[in-house]
Amino acid sequence: MFATAARISIDVHTIAASASLLALTLVAAPAAAETADPAPATAQAEPGDKGIPDIVVTALRREESSKDVPVAVTSISGDKLDVLNSSGQDVRFLSSRTPSLQIESSFGRTFPRFYIRGLGNTDFDPNAAQPVSVVYDDVALENPMLKSFPVFDLANVEVLRGPQGTLFGRNTPAGVVKLDSVKPSEAAGYNGYASISWATYNSVSAEAAIGVPLGGGFSFRASGQLQRRDDWVTNTSTTGVADKKLEGYRDLAGRFQLGYSSGDFNALLNFHGRDLVGTPRVFRAGLFKQGSNDFSPGFDPSKVALDGYTSQSMTQWGTDIRLDYHLDGIGTLYSVTAFEQAKVESTGDIDGGNVYVFPALGLNNALFPSNTGGITRPREFSQELRFATDDFGGFSAQAGAYYFHQRLQYHEYNYAFPASGSRAADNNQNIFHNNVNENYGIFASIAYKVGDAFTLRAGGRYSHDKREDRVSGYSPNIFPPTPALPILRKADDGDFTWDVSATYVLTPEINLYARVATGYQGPAIQDRVTFGSVPSVAKKQTTISGEGGIKGTLFDRAVRFSFDGYWSRTKDLQLTAVGGGSNSASLINADHAIGYGVEAEFDARPVPELTLTASGSYNFTEIRDPAIGVGPCGSLCTMIDPVVGGLAKIDGNDLPQAPRWVANVTARYGVRVGDGEAYVYTDWAYRSSINYFLYEAKEFRGRPLLEGGLKIAYKMDNGLEVGAFARNITNQIRSISAIDFNNLTGMINEPRIIGGEAKFTF
Numbered sequence: 001m002f003a004t005a006a007r008i009s010i011d012v013h014t015i016a017a018s019a020s021l022l023a024l025t026l027v028a029a030p031a032a033a034e035t036a037d038p039a040p041a042t043a044q045a046e047p048g049d050k051g052i053p054d055i056v057v058t059a060l061r062r063e064e065s066s067k068d069v070p071v072a073v074t075s076i077s078g079d080k081l082d083v084l085n086s087s088g089q090d091v092r093f094l095s096s097r098t099p100s101l102q103i104e105s106s107f108g109r110t111f112p113r114f115y116i117r118g119l120g121n122t123d124f125d126p127n128a129a130q131p132v133s134v135v136y137d138d139v140a141l142e143n144p145m146l147k148s149f150p151v152f153d154l155a156n157v158e159v160l161r162g163p164q165g166t167l168f169g170r171n172t173p174a175g176v177v178k179l180d181s182v183k184p185s186e187a188a189g190y191n192g193y194a195s196i197s198w199a200t201y202n203s204v205s206a207e208a209a210i211g212v213p214l215g216g217g218f219s220f221r222a223s224g225q226l227q228r229r230d231d232w233v234t235n236t237s238t239t240g241v242a243d244k245k246l247e248g249y250r251d252l253a254g255r256f257q258l259g260y261s262s263g264d265f266n267a268l269l270n271f272h273g274r275d276l277v278g279t280p281r282v283f284r285a286g287l288f289k290q291g292s293n294d295f296s297p298g299f300d301p302s303k304v305a306l307d308g309y310t311s312q313s314m315t316q317w318g319t320d321i322r323l324d325y326h327l328d329g330i331g332t333l334y335s336v337t338a339f340e341q342a343k344v345e346s347t348g349d350i351d352g353g354n355v356y357v358f359p360a361l362g363l364n365n366a367l368f369p370s371n372t373g374g375i376t377r378p379r380e381f382s383q384e385l386r387f388a389t390d391d392f393g394g395f396s397a398q399a400g401a402y403y404f405h406q407r408l409q410y411h412e413y414n415y416a417f418p419a420s421g422s423r424a425a426d427n428n429q430n431i432f433h434n435n436v437n438e439n440y441g442i443f444a445s446i447a448y449k450v451g452d453a454f455t456l457r458a459g460g461r462y463s464h465d466k467r468e469d470r471v472s473g474y475s476p477n478i479f480p481p482t483p484a485l486p487i488l489r490k491a492d493d494g495d496f497t498w499d500v501s502a503t504y505v506l507t508p509e510i511n512l513y514a515r516v517a518t519g520y521q522g523p524a525i526q527d528r529v530t531f532g533s534v535p536s537v538a539k540k541q542t543t544i545s546g547e548g549g550i551k552g553t554l555f556d557r558a559v560r561f562s563f564d565g566y567w568s569r570t571k572d573l574q575l576t577a578v579g580g581g582s583n584s585a586s587l588i589n590a591d592h593a594i595g596y597g598v599e600a601e602f603d604a605r606p607v608p609e610l611t612l613t614a615s616g617s618y619n620f621t622e623i624r625d626p627a628i629g630v631g632p633c634g635s636l637c638t639m640i641d642p643v644v645g646g647l648a649k650i651d652g653n654d655l656p657q658a659p660r661w662v663a664n665v666t667a668r669y670g671v672r673v674g675d676g677e678a679y680v681y682t683d684w685a686y687r688s689s690i691n692y693f694l695y696e697a698k699e700f701r702g703r704p705l706l707e708g709g710l711k712i713a714y715k716m717d718n719g720l721e722v723g724a725f726a727r728n729i730t731n732q733i734r735s736i737s738a739i740d741f742n743n744l745t746g747m748i749n750e751p752r753i754i755g756g757e758a759k760f761t762f
Contacts, residue, residue: 051557052605058178059160060445060457061167061398062388067551070457070501070513071164072564072599074098074615077156080666083681083711086197087727087753088205088227090251091151094177096662096685096705098159099599099617101177104657106737106747108281109249110314110344111144116161117568118595118621118658119174119543122693123576125585126344126376126410127435127469129524131174131541133164137181137270139320139338140169142406142437143378146340149274149316150253153209153223155182161599162545162566163519165497166459169402169441173519173543173570183268184221184259186213192762197725199755201248202230217262224254232751233282233304237354237364240307241421249278249312264326273317280312280346283739285353286363287746288699291638293735296363296744301733301751305364308349308371309415309423316342331389334400340380347373347413352745359636360743367635367742369417371426372530376410394449398459406437412473414530429530431473431485438466439522445499455503464494465522465540471529489535491523495542510552519543524574526587531741538587543570560603567596573623575694579740580631591625593655609671616663621655623694630694633740640696648695657737661688676716684708692738699744705734707749719761727753 055066059073066073076084076097084093091112095103102115106124114120114132121130126145133140134147141147151157157179164172192210197203209223231245253274260267282304289296320338327333351366360367386400414429445459472486499517506512520542527535549564573590601615629647632639641648654660663686670679690702708730713723731752739745 052553052560052603052611055560057158058180059158061386066562067511067553068455068503070503070515072099072161072547072549072562072566074159074161074601075156076159077154079668079681080613080683081154081157083666083683083709083725085151086205086709086711086725086757087199087755088197088203088229089727089750091148093151094157094159096687096707097664099601099615099662100161100597100619101159101662102657102659102687102690104736106281106739107346108312109251109276109278110148110312110346112148113144113657114147114174114177115657116159116175117566117597118619118655119570120655120657121574121576122578122656123526123585124578125526125528126374126378127408127433127525127527128576129171129521129574131171131519131521131543133168133172133176135168135176135178137179137320138322138336139318139340139382140404141340142171142380142404143342143408145314145342145344145376146316146318146378146380148314149272150225150227150251151179152207152225152253153182153221153255155180162515162547162568163497163499163517163543165463165517165519166443166445166461166499167398169443169461170439170463170465170495170497170520170522173521173541181223181255181257182209182211182221184211184219184257186215186217186219186259186261188219189213190762193759195757195759197755197757199725200751200753201232202228203753203755204228205757217260219259221257221259222255225252227251231279233302235306236303237305237307239354242306242308242310242349243279246279246282246304246306246310249276251276251278264328266324268322269319270321271317271319274314276312276314278312279310280348281747282306283348283350283352283745283747284363285351285366285743285745286361287352287735287748288738288744290361290636290744291698293699293701293703295735298363301748304352305354306349306352307354308351308369308417309347309373310349311373312344312346314342314344316340329390331387334384334386334388336382336384338380338382340378342376342378344376345373346376347371350739350745351742352739353743361636365743366745370742371415371417372413373415374410374412376408378406378408380404380406395447397444397446399444400442402439402441402443404437404439406435408435408437409433412530429474431471431529433469433471433527435469435525435527436467440464453505457501457503458499460496460498462494462496463520463522465492467491467523467525469525469527469535471527471535483529483534485529487529487535489525489527489537491525491537491539493523493540495520495540506550507552509554510550512548512550514546514548516544516546519545521574524587526576526585528585531584533584533586536587538574538589539572541570541572541574541589543568545569558605561601563598563600565596565598567594569594575623575630577630577694579693580634584631588628588630590623590628593621593623595619595621595655609669611668612666614663614665616661618661619658620660621658623650623653623655626651632695633693633697633700635740635743635745637700637740637744638698640698650694650696653694653696654691656691656693659687659690662686673714675718676714678714679712681711681713682709693740697740700738700740702736703734705736705749706730706732721759721761722757724756725754
């Protein structure tokens with residue numbers, strides 16, 4: 001039954017879902033064919049405009065030109081966002097597309113892990129705390145699984161680098177990824193689009209949106225997305241219960257927004273949902289040759305040998321209401337009330353093989369079978385009240401309060417082997433987690449313009465976290481020591497974070513800025529008890545960061561640029577020691593870690609037909625704690641770090657998943673042809689080598705990765721666009737993560753995808 005559920009093919013349901021999305025907008029097209037889609041904040045410049053359009057961001061919770069914001073921020077929208085998000089990808093498509101940003105997952109589409117300037121968390125448990133916050137339509141999503149909501153019908157994406165502890169709160173010491181959907185607008189009239197693409201492995205991506213004015217101040221916008229792909233990896237195993245085809249998915253999501261505007265009052269109701277069925281990330285036993293990070297002989301990306309259960313599904317929905325009321329001559333009061341929940345089932349054959357031998361070297365070989373799964377149910381409620389003053393002679397302020405409550409329940413299973421084909425019969429570990437996380441904060445921020453050149457800003461926030469994790473169930477003493485159940489762990493702490501910044505107008509086109517800011521990540525609990533783990537608690541971590549930069553435009557807006565340098569120190573860095581000889585997981589605090597680097601971005605339009613972008617970063621990170629050690633790999637790997645008393649000494653190591661170099665470039669060239677524009681768009685993203693774990697081993701050092709894309713399209717004046725595209729055009733295959741406890745197991749990036757697409761905008 002589970003194997004059947006995980007297989008995906010183009011069937012009546014897929015066709016019907018695609019047709020529904022397209023019909024959503026096409027029914028209104030005749031009435032609105034001459035109404036333009038509202039331009040996003042960073043719209044593509046018109047062919048007759050020689051300059052690069054200004055970027056308007058909301059990094060400081062107000063609409064401002066990015067040049068005036070004393071924060072390292074990148075905004076992606078328009079053609080660039082559309083191209084990068086083609087071929088049925090999830091939010092991981094943003095990885096390496098902005099300076100200092102990495103995103104990876106060992107769960108596939110349901111559990112992205114974010115890293116900015118090297119700070120992140122490799123923990124794979126559902127209660128993992130991440131130092132990068134994802135804010136989707138003004139709602140901060142805490143649980144990593146909720147952060148995976150699909151990316152569609154977006155006005156723009158903003159990546160804020162560095163601590164954002166004042167206006168965005170705790171768990172933002174590394175930064176914020178902010179996603180904003182297109183909003184309904186009565187003034188915009190009828191507008192929308194419908195698009196569909198087909199590509200390699202029967203990859204289908206269908207997306208549609210429609211905005212409709214209802215009169216009387218009301219308007220709505222409905223949008224949806226369907227992404228699906230055939231199972232393209234063949235399971236060659238002739239034993240066990242694993243599916244014979246893997247790596248496919250069907251991911252359906254939708255959003256409905258109802259807006260109301262009357263004078264100084266605005267209201268926006270947002271309801272969204274998602275339904276995903278597929279297979280989890282494929283783990284590949286013996287992917288690495290012992291003594292190097294080369295792939296083992298015989299490796300084929302389209303083949304694997306698994307014998308354990310493999311399934312994944314996710315249902316998610318949420319709703320929020322945003323209200324604002326402007327008091328004339330005083331300011332605006334904002335309220336955001338939100339509720340999010342999901343149910344995620346994910347089961348994987350984490351040993352990655354089907355042959356059990358010692359030593360476990362070579363493709364498909366493992367020391368022992370390991371098949372785990374679980375059902376996770378996060379529920380989150382949040383409420384924010386914020387008041388932003390009008391400008392009073394160069395002075396403005398914001399202040400507010402925030403409340404967050406999360407209940408996280410998850411059910412872990414570990415399956416015995418040989419499998420009988422019945423999951424209930426095979427389950428020999430049955431663990432229940434019931435976790436509660438509560439946070440409240442109060443904050444204030446001020447800005448004052450001193451004369452014509454200087455603007456000073458400062459802010460502060462107090463946040464308090466309270467966590468309580470209960471573990472119960474049955475866990476046999478397979479990997480001692482196994483704690484007696486039930487067990488309870490608690491954590492309770494808070495912190496005051498602040499920021500101070502200054503902006504100086506060097507010329508009307510160029511600004512200088514400097515900023516010092518602190519960030520806070522609340523105390524965390526790792527409540528894993530399987531595979532010999534014992535629940536552990538990590539105290540809060542705090543970050544202080546200083547940065548300075550220059551932003552502006554040159555040559556009559558033909559070039560836009562930003563450049564910054566930063567330094568940071570994170571005290572009591574929370575680290576999750578995962579894997580090792582028994583696949584355990586525990587939380588520890590390192591004394592501190594430091595980071596420093598430079599980041600740069602350039603946009604250029606040398607001629608009206610050509611738009612170029614380039615950005616890059618250098619990030620140095622280092623763990624500093626002479627006393628700290630973690631369990632080394634249990635997979636016959638070749639350790640580089642010294643092992644003392646059974647622990648690998650990690651003092652001086654880079655943070656995991658933290659490449660020194662990240663770079664990306666894009667180029668768009670378009671010319672008028674007949675009643676439209678023909679254009680070519682190419683994009684390339686590079687990241688240097690990475691370390692997968694806290695310790696260093698030859699096999700677990702990821703090679704540099706370069707991925708490129710190409711799109712050739714014709715955009716007609718009537719709103720119709722047709723084109724062809726390719727992603728990972730060179731088909732460069734690299735390992736991007738690993739599992740270290742059983743054998744030399746790894747996971748790889750997406751293969752080359754080539755396809756065609758059509759889009760109609762009205």
